[in-house]
Amino acid sequence: MSDPQVPETQAAAPSNAAPPTQTTPQQAEPPSRWHSMFREITTGSAIISVLAVVLALIAGAILIAFTNEDVQKASGYFFSRPGDTIAAIWDAVSGAYVALFQGSVYNFRRPSFGDGIKPLTETLTFATPLIAAGLGVALGFRVGLFNIGGRGQMLIAATLGGWVAFAVDLPYGIHMVAALIAGILGGAIWGGIVGLLKARTGAHEVITTIMLNYVAGYLVMYLLRDGFLKAPGSNNPKSPASKDTAIFFDLLGPEYNLHFGFVLVIAATVFTWWLLNRSNLGFQFRAVGENPNAARVAGISVKKMYVYAMLFSGGLVGLAGINQVLGTTTSGFGAGLDSGIGFDAITVALLGRSKPWGVFAAGILFGAFKAGGFSMQAAEGVPVDIVLVVQSLIVLFIAAPPLVRTIFRLPAPGSKSRRQLPNVTQEVAAK
Amino acid sequence: MSTVAPIIQPTQPTEPKNGPAVAMIRSWKSPIALGVFAVLSFLLLVVFGRDGTSTMRLSTSTDLVQLPDVELPTRATGIVVTILLVILAALSTWLVSRHRKVSLWLISGFAVLVLIGFLAWAAAGHTIPVPGLLFGSLSLAVPLIFGALGGVISERVGVVNIAIEGQLLAGAFTSALVASLTGMPLLGLVAAMVAGVLVSFVLAAFSIKYFVDQVIVGVVLNVLVTGLTGFLFSQLLAPNAATLNQPPRFERINIPLLSEIPIIGPVLFRQTLIVYLMYIAVIAVYIGIFHTKWGLRLRAVGEHPQAADTVGINVTGTRFWNVSLAGAIAGLGGAYFTLGSVGAFGKEMTAGAGFIALAAVIFGRWDPIRATLAALLFGFASNLQNVLSIIGSPVPSEFMLMLPYVVTIFAVAGLVGVSRPPAASGKPYIKS
Structure with a gap:
């Protein structure tokens, strides 16, 4: 498992290695400011990200159009009235994407701004656990660890934190903090086991995290059925509701679902950024991630770093788990609490290129797809799975800038400018 | 004389290769892991042993050669299996202390014994259809x-x-x-x-x-x-x-x-x-x-x-x-x-x-x-749970379901240890 940071630079390497032009253009004739700015925009990574999203949406549109019944009907007489087919395609695709937008950003059909903006708050609510878990996975990536154990870490976090939330009596505020800490600890312990096993015995983290996912799943199932998570007087495998004193308060009032968890996630992003980029520990993390052998020679204890990294990674994923218990499903949780967030987090971390703020942005994008996907399914009957397709295509395209450049015929960064420069050698210019 | 010495020198170290020269490679992982499993089976099979007989059905009704059902007295089987496990664990300790490798056969035999002991324990008073168990696996x-x-x-x-x-x-x-x-x-x-x-x-x-x-x-x-x-x-x-x-x-x-x-x-x-x-x-x-x-x-x-x-x-x-x-x-x-x-x-x-x-x-x-x-x-581990849930196992079904994954973690940590992937796996080859 190598560090996912690497490929971008490697991909760019061959073009960077191209010999520089013999002439020095700056000296000869400085290109206009507009021209250099245009080149910067078209060769930068921002444009690649935007174009990747566009490409993925086009691919999704093709899928929607091909499987739409009206389009299929109209295409039956395509050669007599091609306009019908095109109109049907337009209806199907635009309907789906408008529904996606209205479900995730702003709904123009609602009368007031307060109602119209509600989808955006839904997006942020969906994004909250994705960002937290994505940060955890990303932190693992930076140390060269592949944490697929999001599900288990979330479940254990929910178990410990949830128990504090419904079984302990504490004053308002302190209760929430106690439950929060218990949850983060739960995730950290479950992640720490993996780190400890890797450090002590060399057990591969991919195996242990997968196995611990199942162990946690069955453990929680048992606890819900017959253990301390069982709601008294109920036969449903579901925990009791969290007490009011522990629940995250609403950020924008009771009519919106957005809760305090989002603020926590922003804090977690800042913390992760500080940890990775400004702290001593983070430097050692990254050193181990880049090259464990070199780090060992430099005097860094690689084994310790694996343990610490998995503790932090598990703790961040645990934040996602406790966020679900205290913020999103406060009425008690079941064994399906994670609802795939542990795996989505991997994609979020990849899209965010394992950088904290990148993960933050990627989490919000995926939160928007999640929120919009459901309203698209409800309004237009397009299965919500299309969101998965679009998401994964975005990550694929962003990971392969040369492919996007080829499709849109963009110049590669550092490549020769197409504009013909006057052939002035240095000696001539010096005169 | 000076020409002879360098010829002898390289041949000498090959002689004691099985001796202390390679003592660094000696790993105590497998004896420790086997010992842990032996202690665990002692606890489960002997201390928390169950009485009754466990029946293993070896043939299906359509078989040409019908084997009789094997009836095992549960507690006695547990004791015998535990003794054998301890012997195997001791053997692996001896092998490692003599700088010899613990063979895959010993570990496989150990695993099979653990399985037999566990099956007999779980099936006290019931019948386990062995062909069905293996087929499903x-x-x-x-x-x-x-x-x-x-x-x-x-x-x-x-x-x-x-x-x-x-x-x-x-x-x-x-x-x-x-x-x-x-x-x-x-x-x-x-x-x-x-x-x-x-x-x-x-x-x-x-x-x-x-x-x-x-x-x-x-x-x-x-x-x-x-x-x-x-x-x-x-x-x-x-x-x-x-x-x-x-x-x-x-x-x-x-x-x-x-x-x-x-x-x-x-x-x-x-x-x-x-x-x-x-x-x-x-x-x-x-x-x-x-x-x-x-x-x-x-x-x-x-x-x-x-x-x-x-x-x-x-x-x-x-x-x-x-x-x-x-x-x-x-x-x-x-x-x-x-x-x-x-x-x-x-x-x-x-x-x-x-x-x-x-x-x-x-x-x-x-x-x-x-x-x-x-x-x-x-496959066997997932199917074992299916079979045991039918005959009704003494432990909660969730723990039975969990067992294969826990065993895998132990096995990976104790027996496999540091696994070395192919050297260039995961690295793109950029021709320069």
């Missing part, structure tokens, strides 16, 4: 084995294959669709291979041509295939289930003579075509990787692509086509879900089998035979 293991073989080939050639899950799912989907449309399961099988190859093409193109990190492509491909199959299932298969999602299944073929061998006959040789293909695939991949020119080149490219390139092996091409081959094999495993066991395709029906197969690859240390054994272990 094999059925559950088939897709895992195909997936693991795909993983082994792909990683041996230097491309990390996290996309096994996606290849299985794509195989399951297309085989159901094509077999339903044509009414021929054989065509479904071919379609499953094509689907697996297509997934592999994307993996290969992105990781070999565009140097995208292979873990990223693998994870993303899983999501992509899950999304695509889920979308097409909801849009096309679910509304037209009668025409598009009712594949004919393979018939079971009894191999004459072989299928009449007691116990293993009904398990191994009364299977469908896909399972027989699996036997062939395991053997072919093993021989291919370790005993042919193809395998040598494949491993060379996976271990040291630069060296392979220097001697004239086309690294990119070798990688591309072998990753495709891996996809075809994994696709076959996907077909087993629809044409072999369940019948119709269902959303996300592989349910993480690809990840278990990946674990089997690493557990099996990138060796086809070991990976197959690991996959069989996973």
Whole structure:
């Protein structure tokens, strides 16, 4: 498992290695400011990200159009009235994407701004656990660890934190903090086991995290059925509701679902950024991630770093788990609490290129797809799975800038400018 | 004299190679792990031993050779097994202290004993149908084995294959669709291979041509295939289930003579075509990787692509086509879900089998035979729980379900230890 940071630079390497032009253009004739700015925009990574999203949406549109019944009907007489087919395609695709937008950003059909903006708050609510878990996975990536154990870490976090939330009596505020800490600890312990096993015995983290996912799943199932998570007087495998004193308060009032968890996630992003980029520990993390052998020679204890990294990674994923218990499903949780967030987090971390703020942005994008996907399914009957397709295509395209450049015929960064420069050698210019 | 000395010197150290010279390599992991298991079985089988008799049914009613049921007195069996386990653990300690390697046979024998002891303990007062238990295990293991073989080939050639899950799912989907449309399961099988190859093409193109990190492509491909199959299932298969999602299944073929061998006959040789293909695939991949020119080149490219390139092996091409081959094999495993066991395709029906197969690859240390054994272990563990839940086990079912995964963690931590992947696995080869 190598560090996912690497490929971008490697991909760019061959073009960077191209010999520089013999002439020095700056000296000869400085290109206009507009021209250099245009080149910067078209060769930068921002444009690649935007174009990747566009490409993925086009691919999704093709899928929607091909499987739409009206389009299929109209295409039956395509050669007599091609306009019908095109109109049907337009209806199907635009309907789906408008529904996606209205479900995730702003709904123009609602009368007031307060109602119209509600989808955006839904997006942020969906994004909250994705960002937290994505940060955890990303932190693992930076140390060269592949944490697929999001599900288990979330479940254990929910178990410990949830128990504090419904079984302990504490004053308002302190209760929430106690439950929060218990949850983060739960995730950290479950992640720490993996780190400890890797450090002590060399057990591969991919195996242990997968196995611990199942162990946690069955453990929680048992606890819900017959253990301390069982709601008294109920036969449903579901925990009791969290007490009011522990629940995250609403950020924008009771009519919106957005809760305090989002603020926590922003804090977690800042913390992760500080940890990775400004702290001593983070430097050692990254050193181990880049090259464990070199780090060992430099005097860094690689084994310790694996343990610490998995503790932090598990703790961040645990934040996602406790966020679900205290913020999103406060009425008690079941064994399906994670609802795939542990795996989505991997994609979020990849899209965010394992950088904290990148993960933050990627989490919000995926939160928007999640929120919009459901309203698209409800309004237009397009299965919500299309969101998965679009998401994964975005990550694929962003990971392969040369492919996007080829499709849109963009110049590669550092490549020769197409504009013909006057052939002035240095000696001539010096005169 | 001065000329003699250097000649003798290099030969001398080879003499005591089995002695203290290699003391650094001595690992106490396996004795410790075996000791822990021996203590655990002492606690479970003797301290918390149960009374009664455990019956093992060895034959099915249709067998030609009928074996009598074996009745084991539960507590006595537990004591005997525990004693044997302690002896084996002591033996491994002795071996390690004498600087000898603990053989795979000793560990396998140990595992079998633990299983017998545990089965006898859990089945006190009940009957366990052994052929049924093994048959179900094999059925559950088939897709895992195909997936693991795909993983082994792909990683041996230097491309990390996290996309096994996606290849299985794509195989399951297309085989159901094509077999339903044509009414021929054989065509479904071919379609499953094509689907697996297509997934592999994307993996290969992105990781070999565009140097995208292979873990990223693998994870993303899983999501992509899950999304695509889920979308097409909801849009096309679910509304037209009668025409598009009712594949004919393979018939079971009894191999004459072989299928009449007691116990293993009904398990191994009364299977469908896909399972027989699996036997062939395991053997072919093993021989291919370790005993042919193809395998040598494949491993060379996976271990040291630069060296392979220097001697004239086309690294990119070798990688591309072998990753495709891996996809075809994994696709076959996907077909087993629809044409072999369940019948119709269902959303996300592989349910993480690809990840278990990946674990089997690493557990099996990138060796086809070991990976197959690991996959069989996973299959057995999942099926053991099914059988025990029928006879009613003394521990909560959740803990029975958890057991295989806990055992795997112990095994990976204690017995496998640091596993070394092929050196160039996961690294793109950029020709300079």
